[in-house]
Amino acid sequence: MMNKYTFHAKYEGALHLMLMKMYLLFIFRLITTPFTILCPSSCHMAVYANCLLS
Incomplete structure (x- = not known):
């Protein structure tokens, strides 16, 4: 049984x-x-996003 505190923390x-x-x-x-x-090149954006995510 979960008490109020653990539920609140989660x-x-x-x-x-x-x-x-x-x-x-x-x-x-x-x-x-x-x-x-x-x-506005979508290719540039994809490369940029990939760099940030990796």
């Missing part, structure tokens, strides 16, 4: 992880948007 952890993902995605978009405007 929920908070999941929420924190989700916020971190959104924050990283926001930064990623913020960085990549000027590149998309300056260089």
Whole structure:
């Protein structure tokens, strides 16, 4: 049986992880948007995204 504290800790952890993902995605978009405007080449974007993910 899970008590209130462990449930809260798990929920908070999941929420924190989700916020971190959104924050990283926001930064990623913020960085990549000027590149998309300056260089709309999808190939360039794919290479750039691949570099960041690897």
